Amino acid sequence: ETVMTQSPATLSVSPGERATLSCRASQSVTSKLAWYQQKPGQALRLLIYAASTRATGIPARFSGSGSGTEFTLTISTLQSEDFAVYYCQQYNNWPPAFGRGTTVEI
Amino acid sequence: EVYLVESGGGLVQPGGSLRLSCVASGFTLSSYDMNWVRQAPGKGLEWVSYINTLSSSSYYADSVKGRFAISRDNAKNSLYLQMNSLRAEDTAVYYCARDAVEPLIREVYMDVWGKGTTVTVSS
Numbered sequence: 177e178t179v180m181t182q183s184p185a186t187l188s189v190s191p192g193e194r195a196t197l198s199c200r201a202s203q204s205v206t207s208k209l210a211w212y213q214q215k216p217g218q219a220l221r222l223l224i225y226a227a228s229t230r231a232t233g234i235p236a237r238f239s240g241s242g243s244g245t246e247f248t249l250t251i252s253t254l255q256s257e258d259f260a261v262y263y264c265q266q267y268n269n270w271p272p273a274f275g276r277g278t279t280v281e282i
Numbered sequence: 283e284v285y286l287v288e289s290g291g292g293l294v295q296p297g298g299s300l301r302l303s304c305v306a307s308g309f310t311l312s313s314y315d316m317n318w319v320r321q322a323p324g325k326g327l328e329w330v331s332y333i334n335t336l337s338s339s340s341y342y343a344d345s346v347k348g349r350f351a352i353s354r355d356n357a358k359n360s361l362y363l364q365m366n367s368l369r370a371e372d373t374a375v376y377y378c379a380r381d382a383v384e385p386l387i388r389e390v391y392m393d394v395w396g397k398g399t400t401v402t403v404s405s
Contacts, residue, residue: 208389208391210391210392212327212392217397218397219286219394219395219396219397220327220377220379220392220395221395222382222391222392222393225382225391225393231393232393263326263327265327265391267383267389267390267391268389270341270388271329271341271343272329272390272391273329274326274327274328274329275326276325276326277326277327
């Protein structure tokens with residue numbers, strides 16, 4: 177089973193700053209990596225799939241990179257609505273597996 | 283607009299059963315593989331179960347295998363999760379989620395999520 181490790185657990189940033197979130201897989205997941213955003217009371221939102229492809233309607237300030245075992249989600253200029261919890265998830269190996277999440281806080 | 287709405291959660295005693303439902307609107311459920319994902323209080327996300335468009339294949343997390351059963355009724359645009367022999371560790375918010383990968387391919391990432399229904403297992 178593939179274990180996904182996200183770091184840091186919490187990231188404290190100011191609006192307008194850049195945020196960099198990391199996700200590491202215990203074995204190669206090629207480029208089959210997705211990122212999600214979770215906000216209280218809202219449905220989860222798919223941000224990125226295939227490691228670097230933005231989902232429909234996702235702003236260009238969100239970008240993903242990486243392959244194999246190391247991945248990064250970058251939010252170039254944090255907006256107030258971006259403060260949330262972010263999860264990575266691999267879908268190359270069965271079963272699909274999520275990381276424990278990174279909380280981006282003010 | 284595309285929606286998934288879950289229902290059926292509640293308080294149940296250990297060893298009890300519960301059936302969750304998920305209704306899709308804004309898209310045709312029969313065109314998509316579907317999943318259940320759960321989130322225990324204060325914890326991260328855990329994939330629970332998958333079913334393909336034809337109901338010919340279904341898969342489960344080891345933690346629920348033999349106790350949970352996923353099903354669908356495409357005519358009713360609905361997905362279900364029958365949960366038996368419930369344990370305290372099954373306490374979670376359960377999300378219904380649409381698989382973004384083309385149908386019948388066993389790869390899972392999810393592009394549409396419901397807001398979840400809460401299951402509490404306690405005496």
